[in-house]
Amino acid sequence: MSLSTAARQQYSAMQTNMARTYAVATVTQEFNVEPTHAQSLNDRITLSSAFLQRINVIPVSEIKGEKVMIGVNGTVTGRTNTDHKDREPRHALGLDDEGYELYETHSDVTLKFSTIDAWAKFKDFAKRYSAAVQRQIGLDRIMIGWHGVEAKADTDREANPLLQDVNKGWLQIVREQAPQQILTEGKVPGKIQIGGSGDYANLDAAVFDVSLMIDEEFRDGGDLVAIIGRDLLAHDKGKLYAAQGQTPTEKERIEMAQVVATYGGLPSYTCPHFPSKGIVVTSFDNLSIYFQGSSWRRYLLENPKRSRTEDYNSRNEGYVVEQLGKFAAIEAGNVEFVPGKATKPEEDAA
Template identity: 60%
Template sequence: MTNSNGTTKYAILQQAFAKVYNAPKGASSFTIEPSAAQSINEKITAKSDFLERINIVPVSEIKGEKVMFGVTGPVTGRTDIRIKEREVKDFSSLENNTYELSSTESDVSLPYAKIDSWAKFPDFHKRYSDAVQKQIALDRMMIGFRGTHNAAQTDIETFPMLEDVNKGWLQQAREKVPSQVLSQGLEAGKISLGEGGDYANLDALVYDVTRLIDDNLRDSDLIAIIGSDLLAHDKAVLYAKQAGTPTEKERIESAQVVSTYGGVPSFSVPFFPVNAVLVTSWDNLSIYFQDTSWRVLMLENPKRNRVEDYNSRNEGYVVEQFGKIALAENVELV
C-alpha cells in the first residue's frame, strides 16, 4: 500500500469484519452464521424506509413454499352439528405458492488511496460497511421494481437498472397475472392520462387498477405506489388550478391536498417506473434470502492497487399473494 497507516487500517478492517461474522482470527474467507446474516440484513433494511415496510425473510432452502401466510376468502361460518361435522376451510392460496432464490453477488473494490485517506477515522470499518449496506439496499429496490430476467452472466452496461439480476415483483405480475396488468388503453401500447385520454386524472386510473385486485383481498391495507412523472404531472395540474392562491399552494407543498388516489394511500418509491402505478399492500412484497448462504471473501490485490470485498448470497423477490397485486404501466401524459 501507499503507507503503513493504510496497511494497518486494512488489517483492522479485516479483523473487525471477522469478529462481527464470528470468523476465525486472520481468516479472509468465511461463511457467515445465520444469526450474523440476519443482523446484516437488518442493517441493510434500516438504510431504506421502503425496505422497512416490506418483508425481508430468512429461509433455509433455495426452493420452497412461500413463508408469509394469507387467506383468499372468508373463514367464518356456522355448522349444524346435528347434520354434519364441522369442516375446516382451506383458503390459503395454493396457486403460485412457491419461491426460488438465485445466487446474487455484491462485490466491491476499495482502492489503496481511499483506505489511506480514510485511515484518519477511528470508525473507518463502520463507515465502509454502512456505505456498502446502503448500496445493497438501493440495489434491492432497483431489482424489485426493474428486474425482468435472471441472466447467467449479468451485463451492467446493457442493463444499467439491474434488469438482468433477478425477476422483480412487477415482472412476476406480468407473467403470473397478466389480466391484472394494464398496459394499453384505446390506443395500443400505451395508456393516455389527461383530458381527452383513457383516464381523465390519476384518481380514476388508480381506482381502476384497484378494481383488478381480488374482491376478497381489497381490505384496508392496500396502498398505491405511483411513478414520479405521474405525481409531478398531477401536482402541476393542482398548481395550475390554484394559481394565485398562496394558501392552497402551501397545502400542496405539505402534501395535504391529496393524501390518497383512487381511495388508497399513495407513495413514491425510488427506482419505481416513472410512468406506472402499482396497487398492493406492503406485506405482499417480500425479499427472501437463504440464511446459510452469505459468504464473504476479503483480499488484497496489489496488481490493481486495491482491496477486494466479495459478498454473495442466495436471494429472490416474492409476491406473497398474486390476487393482491395490480399494475398499470406505459402511462403517457396527454
C-alpha cells in the same frame, strides 16, 4: 501506490473486527457466514431503507420451494348446527401453486487505496464503510424488485443499468404468472393515456381503476396502498400549481403536500427506483425478498496490483409476490400524458 500507515491500521482493524464478528480466523479467505450472522447482516441492510422495512425480507432454507408467508383469501367465520353435521373448517390460506426460486447474487465492492487514505482520519471508518455498502445493497435489491426481468448467468451492467438481468422482480413475476393483473393499454393499442381526452382524466382515476383489478376478496382488507411513480406525482402536482398556484394559501398547501394524501381512495407512496410512470396497488406485506440463510459467503482481498481493496459478497436470493390477486399495476413504459386544460381538484372529482 500502497496504503498509508494510518490507513493500514484502520483497514487491518476492520479486518480483525469483522473476523471476530463472524467468528472466523480470517476474512482474507472466502468464508461461510453462519445463518445467525447472515440474518444480522440482512437486518442491517433492511434497516438502511424505509421501503425494505415495510415489506418482507426473510430467510429460507431451500433454493426452490413453496412461498413462506401465509395470507387468508376469504372468510373463515360462520356457524354449524352440530346436531345435524360436523363443523367443516374452510381451506382459506392463500397459498397458490407458484413457488419461489433463488439465484446466486453477487454484491462485490472495491475501494481504492486513496479513498481509504482519505477516510483513515475518521475513527469510525469501518462503520462508515459498512453502512455505505449495506445501503447500496439495499437500493440494488429495490431496483431489481421493480426492474428485474431475468436471471442471466453472466450479467451486463452497461447493457442493463437498472439491473434488469440480475433476477426476476415483482412486476416481471406478475407479468408471467398473472398477466391479467397488469394493464398494458387503453383506447390506443400499446398506450395508456392520462389527462385530456385520454383513458384517464387524472391520476386519481387511473389509480382507482387499477385498484378494481385487485381480486375482490382483498379489496376491503384495509391494507392496500398505491405505489406511484415520481413523474406521475410531479405531473399531478404541476396541474394543481397551474390551477391554484397563484393563490398564496393554496400554493402553500401544495408545497406542504397536504392537498392530496390519497389517490383512488388509497394511501399513496413512492420509493427509490420505482418506475417513474408506474402505478402498483398492493399491500406492503404482499411483496417479499427471500434469501437462503446458509448461502451468504464473503471475503476481503487486498489487491496492490490495482491499488485497491476488494470486498466479495454472495448469497442466493429471489423475489416473491405472495398473493398474485392482491397485486395490480400498469405497464409504466406504455404511459403517456395527454395535454388538457388544468382542472381544479373538485372538478377532477366530479
